[in-house]
């Protein structure tokens with residue numbers, strides 16, 4: 001079990017546990033330092049940080065931003081320690097959330113065409129305070145009795161490019177890196193294994209100012225850790241890791257269940273401290 005976990009989701013985006021419960025779960029599993037990295041929103045961070053104080057867990061402000069690579073595929077950028085009051089950051093996140101709602105409605109139109117009508121109000125109720133995403137639609141499908149479980153809903157209808165999927169307008173990844181950096185944040189490439197051409201994307205992002213990559217992603221084995229560790233070293237990027245916990249799947253890596261060594265936790269935190277304190281508007285903690 002790792003003592004650091006820098007990639008966790010809550011009900012502020014597409015996770016199933018409220019931010020405070022994610023922190024409590026992480027604490028119960030021995031996590032000492034974590035980041036809440038909900039998709040396109042920092043709305044859960046304050047609640048998570050308050051829970052962190054109660055549970056003795058250091059909670060770092062985080063976010064995960066989805067971007068489109070020029071040659072297809074999408075790259076997810078994690079931002080840590082960014083200033084939540086940064087206007088450019090919040091304006092961009094607001095545009096993302098509007099785009100998600102439009103996409104959610106398009107997915108429902110497609111499902112209706114496939115013979116699975118769902119009420120928009122029901123899907124937004126399931127989403128709660130989060131912007132509607134495919135996991136919420138999948139849960140509504142299960143609830144309506146159209147399919148047995150969320151995984152099957154994705155496997156058959158909602159997978160990327162699937163019959164009920166709809167595209168969403170996203171930023172180019174270099175712009176997301178700039179957005180995070182300009183808000184005083186540390187920019188890290190999430191789950192590099194899912195990129196179509198990881199070495200090319202990492203080289204491009206490193207040139208755009210990327211700070212780190214998730215060398216120790218939840219299910220990376222020794223080979224992937226060596227491969228991405230080498231790429232990180234080549235481009236002078238700091239290695240990090242996360243469980244990407246959502247609480248949506250029947251079998252899932254829980255908080256702290258990731259191959260992140262203790263010295264990598266310390267190295268990432270001291271790197272972030274340096275980057276953060278160098279930012280012109282940076283407030284040292």
Ligand SMILES: [Zn+2]
Nearest residue numbers: 064076190191
């Ligand atoms: Zn992701």
Ligand SMILES: [Zn+2]
Nearest residue numbers: 007009064244
């Ligand atoms: Zn994630």
